[in-house]
Amino acid sequence: MSGDLKWNKIFGAGLGTAFAILVVQQVSSAIFAPHPPEKMGYFVDAPEEAAGGAAEAELPPDWGTLLPVADLAAGEAAFARCVACHTINAGGANGIGPNLYGVVGGPVMHSAGFAYSDAMAAHKGEAPVWTYDELDRFITAPQRYVAGTKMSFAGLRDTPTRVNLIAYLRAQGSTGYAIPAPDPARQPGAAAAPAGEAPAVEGTDATGAEAAAPVEGAAGQATTQATPVAPPSATSTPTGG
Ligand code: HEC
DSSP states (O other), rough: HHHHHHHHHHHHHHHHHHHHHHHHHHHHHHHHHHOOOOOOOOOOHHHHHHHHHHHOOOOOOHHHHHHGGOOOOHHHHHGGGTTOOOOOTTTTOOSSOOOOOTTSSSSSSSTTOOOOHHHHHHHHOOBBOOHHHHHHHHHHHHHSSSSTTOOOOOOOOHHHHHHHHHHHHHHHTTTOOOOOOOGGGGGGGGGGGGSSSSSTTTTTHHHHHHHHHHHHHHHHHHTTTTTTOOSSSOOOOSSOO
């Protein structure tokens, strides 16, 4: 009899333990139930930044003031981010992206023979010329500005870097594209300017644009000339000549 009782106790203790484990499992799974994430994976973007910028209505760069004093060497350094896909020398080959010689002030889809995306073609319909502002917006966030573009580049968010880069791009075949006159409406603190002073309409301010151009020319020449020309000493001359 006493043996039976002993086994009852052991069996009972085992049952109790098993029951306790079951309860703990149930309770913990109720507390720590796995919730599937609303978005899977990591999507890296900075929409808040864009939203914030839009809300503050950030002024576009004042090209007339900034380009003449831009740092072309820094712009060339910034262009290092582009060389994986773009050449910039005159007559340079199209790569993953089109050659960019003379793109500043040139037509959108300026490089004949490059297979642009439908998105870029649609963009050309809306904004046919790569003005300073257009280039600036595109380079800031290509995918956001031309949705569906096949330029898979995250963008350059730093404005001074973009200004230097655009000055460098301009020096490569676009020096004929005039720099606009300084625009007080784009200078810091201009938000408080009286609304009556409407910005000059393009074209009516031609004298101002012309006056600003030579100033830049002097600053821009030195680096423009740096583009090396093929050395004249050709070692392998083809037949003829
Ligand atoms: C990963 C490759 C890649 C990188 C890096 C890249 N681009 Fe592009 N870029 C392209 C492609 C591809 C296109 C054509 C886009 C299309 O057709 O939608 C393009 C188009 C352009 C255009 C329009 C040219 C035209 O003829 O209308 C400009 C301007 C441009 N890129 C500038 C830049 C600059 C400046 C940088 C560096 C800050 C840069 N890109 C970095 C691939 C690249």
